[in-house]
Amino acid sequence: MHNLLSSLRVDINSSLYLKDPESSSLGINIVKSSIDLIDLHGIEEFNFKKLAKAIGSTESSIYRYFENKHRLLLYISSLYWGIMEFQTVVQTNNMPDGMERLMKAVETLFSTPQTKCTSFEVEGQKLRHILNSEFVKAYHHKLVDEENEAGYFSIYKRLALRLSEMIAGVNANYRYNNSLASLIIEGSLNQYFLSEHFHNLTDCHSKDNLYEFYKDLLTKTLTS
Template sequence: MHNILSSLRVDINSDLYLKDPESSPLGLKIVKSSIDLIDLHGIEEFNFKKLAKAIGSTESSIYRYFENKHRLLLYLSSLYWGIMEFQMVVQTNNMNPGMEKLLKAVETLFSTPETTYSSFEVDGGKLRHILNSEFVKAYHHKLVDVQNEAGYFSIYKRLALRLSEMIVGVNPKYAYSNSLASLIIEGSLNQYFLSEHFHNLTDCHSKDNLYLFHKDLLTKTLKH
């Protein structure tokens, strides 16, 4: 099973790149090094000049792959959510609908992405840290409706739908499955961010605390 899954690739919207980064060693290096640099400096301080220097190439070569750093951030976001979707499907594949399956999915969502489920040999912890800090910047802007219509967030939305369907599997009468699913997914990032920067605004200072908080939330909310 692991060998089969490791040969799969996250199907990222081709409009996010000019040339597929997975098609060449340079493209793979661009993605790997961009994760290292964005994790270190943040998206505001990151630019293609710094990236070119880090990989020993030129800015023009990077622009052959990505139009700008926002498209690159959207690409990395899609990569992250695609990997998490693979992990969620693998972990819950043979489980019947119900609370146990939902909690396993949530626990998986709070884990570090296993990048063996992609062609990129990148640090999954750094990729998660980028999403914790930067994902909100990927869609909180004036062009979000246009980009949503173009399918830039399709993997993220598909993952939310999977989670929503699991919520319905626990309690078909619960009227807010989509809202609860998006709350959990956003919480999987935001609670980590709060723990790192606004320590007193959350009680979730570890993966275990985060899971137990959401377990408590879900079992009480979805109780028939």
């Protein structure tokens, strides 16, 4: 797994940036430091002035890479989903049993992204924490339809489609495979958020709890 991921480069929509961050050490540092700051302070308190101070550069240098912090958040989100998609493909490859394959995909989605094997050698847990707290803010806004049309969420949607196809592979007669796939992906973030902030609204307080919950749900839904 590590060897396969060692040269991973996520193909992120080029409209999200003005200059490819992976093309220079400054660009890589911008993304890495952004992840650190957003994880620490949240997207509302984060701005390019604070980022410039953190990396010892200027705001204008950051604006050469990203138009605004919303685009940067979308870039970070795409990076996360791209890593998770790749891990899912690798972990489920050559698994003939449909249910085992689906559950392995679910287990993988609940794991920590292998970010250290990309250009952005940040803590995978920080990236996951950002997605848990901030991803909903990336698309709950007035311009979401335009951004969707522009392909800003293509990696996220592609991963959902992969799950949907796995669900259909388990039970071709199940009519709600797209909805169930979305529920799994959203749950991979939301249940962690609930556990951290609204403890009594979920029974899933660990990766194992979460996996067992979805195993129970999917088994009863698709095989009963």
